[in-house]
Amino acid sequence: MAESEADLELESFRAEARAWLDANFPASLRGKGGLLGESRQAGGDDLRAWGKALGDKGWAVPTWPARFGGGGLNAAQARVLQQEMSRAEAFNPLNFGMGISMIGPTILDYGTEAQKARHIPPIARGEVQWCVGYSEPNAGSDLASLQTRAVLDGDRWVINGQKTWTSGAQYSDWCGLLARTDPAAKKHDGISFLLVDMRQPGVETRPIALIAGASPFCETFFTDAVAPRDALLGELNRGWGVGKRLLQHERASQTGAPTGGARQTPLPEIAKRYVGLDATGRIADPDLRARLARHQMDARVHGLTLARAAAEAKGNQDPGNTASVLKNSATSVAQTRAELTLEILGLQGLGWDGGDFSDEEIEAVRGWLGGKAMSIYGGSFEIQNNIVAKRILGLPESSQQG
Numbered sequence: 191m192a193e194s195e196a197d198l199e200l201e202s203f204r205a206e207a208r209a210w211l212d213a214n215f216p217a218s219l220r221g222k223g224g225l226l227g228e229s230r231q232a233g234g235d236d237l238r239a240w241g242k243a244l245g246d247k248g249w250a251v252p253t254w255p256a257r258f259g260g261g262g263l264n265a266a267q268a269r270v271l272q273q274e275m276s277r278a279e280a281f282n283p284l285n286f287g288m289g290i291s292m293i294g295p296t297i298l299d300y301g302t303e304a305q306k307a308r309h310i311p312p313i314a315r316g317e318v319q320w321c322v323g324y325s326e327p328n329a330g331s332d333l334a335s336l337q338t339r340a341v342l343d344g345d346r347w348v349i350n351g352q353k354t355w356t357s358g359a360q361y362s363d364w365c366g367l368l369a370r371t372d373p374a375a376k377k378h379d380g381i382s383f384l385l386v387d388m389r390q391p392g393v394e395t396r397p398i399a400l401i402a403g404a405s406p407f408c409e410t411f412f413t414d415a416v417a418p419r420d421a422l423l424g425e426l427n428r429g430w431g432v433g434k435r436l437l438q439h440e441r442a443s444q445t446g447a448p449t450g451g452a453r454q455t456p457l458p459e460i461a462k463r464y465v466g467l468d469a470t471g472r473i474a475d476p477d478l479r480a481r482l483a484r485h486q487m488d489a490r491v492h493g494l495t496l497a498r499a500a501a502e503a504k505g506n507q508d509p510g511n512t513a514s515v516l517k518n519s520a521t522s523v524a525q526t527r528a529e530l531t532l533e534i535l536g537l538q539g540l541g542w543d544g545g546d547f548s549d550e551e552i553e554a555v556r557g558w559l560g561g562k563a564m565s566i567y568g569g570s571f572e573i574q575n576n577i578v579a580k581r582i583l584g585l586p587e588s589s590q591q592g
């Protein structure tokens with residue numbers, strides 16, 4: 191197809207997307223993506239109506255196959271939809287828990303037709319919440335040391351063990367679980383990936399209270415919990431590969447790619463407001479000015495690298511190891527921005543709540559603290575660097591001699 195013809199088709203899709211958003215996205219929700227809480231229970235009537243419209247259209251998961259409730263769009267159309275969502279300051283309220291970002295794509299990669307037909311449509315419509323049960327008290331970065339056991343007993347798996355840091359487990363209907371199914375095998379070889387119903391007596395969640403009061407994750411206990419034999423995702427004892435794939439999807443969702451919602455106020459504008467200007471009209475503090483310029487450049491480089499990675503992928507949705515580069519780069523940019531914001535706010539950057547601080551100031555402080563987790567979840571900063579060293583640069587294992 192001639193390029194101009196493809197461009198015309200894309201522009202016609204843009205008009206369709208814009209008209210649909212104008213008709214369906216409630217003005218009352220503009221830029222309020224932050225309304226989304228830890229669970230799907232959050233929000234009022236407008237949010238529910240918007241979620242339903244998006245789910246019915248399949249545009250909460252624009253590139254997933256239409257036969258499973260997705261939008262059936264190609265990558266270029268999905269990018270246009272994203273641009274139009276950003277323009278309208280719209281957001282995706284169905285992207286809660288781990289369903290859309292991690293479990294759904296992994297089921298699409300590895301699931302049987304029956305597993306896809308059962309699990310994908312409810313995720314696409316935002317009807318179920320999923321969590322990911324990987325980490326254990328003695329298995330974090332060294333995930334393959336996990337000890338939770340699943341034993342086949344007739345036609346069902348019986349699961350025993352403890353997970354920890356399970357985000358949103360207390361709200362979840364389902365869990366994507368890594369369990370040891372062959373204790374005699376080498377540690378990476380005896381693991382399987384199971385799709386486990388959380389609503390059963392054998393599953394107990396204990397929310398972990400953080401210093402700031404919130405409990406975004408849980409300790410999760412499996413005591414003779416059960417799952418049918420066909421809850422196995424991928425092959426028996428090959429769950430390590432399935433699990434790594436899910437992590438690539440997780441990292442790909444943490445690259446700082448735009449997701450719609452409110453645009454961030456540019457840092458120089460905040461600095462002008464709080465620090466003031468010198469006689470030449472520049473931000474008054476020269477040291478801060480230099481570090482802001484450096485940050486702006488890093489953020490721009492990250493944005494361009496994201497765009498290059500998307501262009502090189504040529505529509506291929508495979509996240510691959512590049513996601514590790516992008517996750518670390520997005521983390522550095524976001525954490526540096528948060529540090530600089532607090533420095534710029536000065537004393538106003540010390541507020542947790544109370545009338546002496548604006549909502550924006552309190553949000554900046556909470557965002558700064560919450561953002562520390564970015565370099566831990568989905569595999570820590572150092573673990574991503576190890577992946578880049580081994581899988582992209584081809585460097586030897588650190589344990590090797592010489």
Ligand SMILES: Cc1cc2nc3c(=O)[nH]c(=O)nc-3n(C[C@H](O)[C@H](O)[C@H](O)COP(=O)(O)OP(=O)(O)OC[C@H]3O[C@@H](n4cnc5c(N)ncnc54)[C@H](O)[C@@H]3O)c2cc1C
Nearest residue numbers: 322323324325330331355356357563566567568569570572
């Ligand atoms: C907000 C949040 C949400 C989370 N949600 C989930 C969830 O939903 N499900 C889930 O299963 N888990 C979840 N986790 C857990 C997360 O995956 C682990 O915290 C993470 O993998 C690190 O493991 P760890 O905490 O045991 O730290 P450790 O593995 O003990 O690491 C401690 C430090 O040592 C470094 N380190 C360890 N090994 C190496 C190495 N080989 N080379 C270099 N440095 C190394 C690490 O980088 C880190 O700085 C979540 C964590 C957070 C913070």
